[in-house]
Amino acid sequence: MLNPEKMSRITVIGPKSRAYKIIDRLHKLKVYHITDHVKTEELDIGSPLGDSEEISEVLVKIRAVSSFLNIDLESHRVHEKKINPASARKKIEGLSKTIDQKSSELKDAEDHIRILQERLDIIEDLKALNLNLEAFHDYKSLDYLFGTIEDSKEIKEELESFDGKCKGLTAGSMGRNLLVLFFDESIRKDIHDKISRRGFSEIDISFIAEEGLKGKPSEEIKKLNEKIMAFEKKRIMINNELYYIKDRWEGYLADAEYNLSVESEKAEAPLRFGATSEAFIIKGFVPSERADKVVKDLNDTSDSRIMIRTEEVDEHDEDIPVKLNNPNPVGFYEWFMDLYTLPKYKEIDPTFLMFLTFPLFYGFMLGDVGYGLVTLTLFLILRTRIKGDFGRLVNAMIFTSISTIIFGVLFAEYFGVELYAPILVNRLHDTQGLMIMAVAIGAVHVNIGLLVGFYNELRSHGFVKAVFEKLSWLVLEAGVVLLALSYTDFISPRPLPWGGFTIIAISIFMIYRGEGAKGLVEIPAIFSHMLSYARLMAVGLASVILAMVVNDLAGGMFAGGIAGIIGGALLLVVGHTINIGLGLISPFLHSLRLHYVEFFTKFYDGGGLRYAPFGAEKQSE
CATH class of the missing domain: 3.30.70.2750 (Alpha-Beta Plaits)
Known part of the structure; x- marks a missing residue:
């Protein structure tokens, strides 16, 4: 889970006579990520297959007709019919002519209705003047x-x-x-x-x-109304005909658009290949665990008339695609990586770390059993209705709600009411303890980031660079802690101040050696980033105070008879709803910021190339 899925580089070379079979097979396998060929003096770019232009023209007409008829192509796809481009062209051209004719008739009817209605309004005005x-x-x-x-x-x-x-x-x-x-x-x-x-x-x-x-305006008004009614009937009739056409053709159009899109993708695939007058070359990547099957399938498809070379990738190559390797529920948190940027192939994938700490921070801030139960119910309902990318986010938020409930139990908070002595800390009265906890969490989180960064640098550039670039910051922290202890009675005997100063001096040299002047400038940032986690306390405290204010105001209203009880109940519902709404947004944004800014900057470069296998449905960026 901490590393993207392992990739193998596969290069395919073969005669152009086998190109379509290879393309078709790769499309069906849906695992081969094609690396676009860049034209060189030795190797040109391939040309589209023969019927590419015809397919593109038919697709344009299909999409134009579908747009006019307001057909949702995706929801009507069956995928079963094999569509012949030439046959589709004839059918679509005939349909397009019918649509053009009906469109023209509809526009004519609507124009007449508009003009006649304008005249009707004018004649009705003239009627008020009592003039012929x-x-x-x-x-x-x-x-x-x-x-x-x-x-x-x-x-x-x-x-x-x-x-x-x-x-x-x-x-x-x-x-x-x-x-x-x-x-x-x-x-x-x-x-x-x-x-x-x-x-x-x-x-x-x-x-x-x-x-x-x-004549009289009233007579002309009657005539105009009759004409408008006639054109309205014509407009309704044309719309009914178009609805019938839509009902009859939407299935075919959806299938034709899908199948011809597939054929278009295949026909234009050679534009991504290298080519000579007689041969083609395809370069790309597949997940290593699928490499043997891909090689076997391609050899079987081509009757072993092609040459295939499989290589283990060099982690330092920039063109290796990244396929995140996280089973659910960790996989739900890939949504946050898509929102930010994918890791490079050689980097640690922080999705699992976000799975651990994002709900932790969120729950620490919201921390109320009542609010957690409400948000959990909300996300469980949304889970059945929202799919795709936002479905992953909804599933991820279920875990934040569970974390909110757990921290609510620890804080003894139920819709802002403290039902028993807090197990962890009283957030309202022990703000200093809450602040210390928040900053301590920040120190641990930032240092985890530095350790992950040390591992990344160790893999990429070796031990020495990893020590100077990442471990040097841990040495700096140790020096600052030792120096602070020398001026307090926290431990006995006190360490001597020069020990802390010496370690700090050594760490500064290490930072300069690893990151240069930029590292020296960022020395204060390491501590400001830790202090930034105080927002865990501040956001949570704001939520507690707002809940308490709502409860106190409503409690005072309950003593005012029936009207007071109704008003108090309404205030409770509205007040806590607003607080929950703020609780959904504020902890989400602050937790996200702590990961993206304070945490990721310690180890994460990002900028990875998304794994996009040929033939697979396009994933939204």
Whole structure:
């Protein structure tokens, strides 16, 4: 569990006539991580297989049609049908033409409905003015404007200044002030200037004259409603046809998309190979325990017409993919490594360490039996509903809830109420003891990180570098502790101060030798990182105080009769719900920070290459 799964490098060389069979077999095995070939003078990059372009074109059309029909391709996959690209092209092209036609008809119907509805709204406004539609036809010397205005009374007074050359009508409709003006063409500019200053907004009614509409607005409203209804029926009919098409084709489209995606991946695989005019070369990795089976399967597939070379990997190679090797429940905590960065192949995988300490820190901070039971119930329910990556997180959080319950028992806290004498410490009254515990946990955690870092350096660069880069910090801590003891009565007899100063001086030399000036600058950081674990005390104390305040306020309300009891009960529910919500977020973030910043920086480089076997479902980053 502390190391990624062991990998073997496998190189395959063979004639191009065997390329598809090898690709197909590797795809079915789903264990071979292909290393992309970089073009050199001696070895070119391979070319896609023959039908790659056709498959890509069909896939584009399938996805376009599926998107239009709102088909969830993944949920309808069966994976059983073998899809022929040429046959799929014919079917999809026919379907695409039908979809294009229906799409055009649907857009036409919706456009008509939109335009007719806009006209209907205008005619309904005109109805309020009690004018026939022919009043809005074209005149030789007369013009008109129709729209809405902010203040219709004041505009009437201003229009009187035009000495009868302008007549206006006003009406109210849907909370708006409607205004229609008829005026001599010669004063159009003056009219427009006056009404613009009064907040006039013109409504275009030119379609009345253009289409020669006549009669009462109510008659035209009836006609428009009939037209809208006809286009609505057409729209519904087209949507029903599209729904029928979706119901009939979604299974085929899902299978076709999946199978052709597989074929596309196979067809484009040679782009990752090295190639000559007659041969191909594939380089990659497989888990060592599967290497023999892969070699045997490839030889059987090619009738031993290929050459396969298997090598043990050099841990210092940068291109080795990383496959974490953690059975559940430890594997649930791989979610945190995906969130951060994967370890390099030669590094210790810290997932197991997070499995041990993340719930510990979380429980130490939240530490309440009641809160732990609530969050445990919540995560057990979510576990049945959430799968995939976030499902791993939910499963990981189940263990934090269990830790919360355990620490709640040790702290004797049940929804903020202390039911018996605490087994561990009273968090509210013994803050000094709680602080010492938190910092002590930090010192142990940081030093575990340094020891893991020592092991990593030992594997990577040898004993001497490991001593100077990692063990030197432990020597520094020993010197500081010895110096502190020389000024206290903690042990008797007191050690002499020069002993502590000597060890500190030696450690500083070692740090400089191992990490240079950068190491000297970071000397204060090692102690600030330990003190940073005081947040374990602070976050937990805040939760305790908030719970106590909620309980005290609610307790006071219970003495106020029925209303007080109801209010107090409501306050308890709301207050503790808020505290639990904060308890889910704050301990999570602080525990995560202590691992990523204070702990990982002591030993972890990260930046590992994710193991992505050819043919396997793509894992989200």
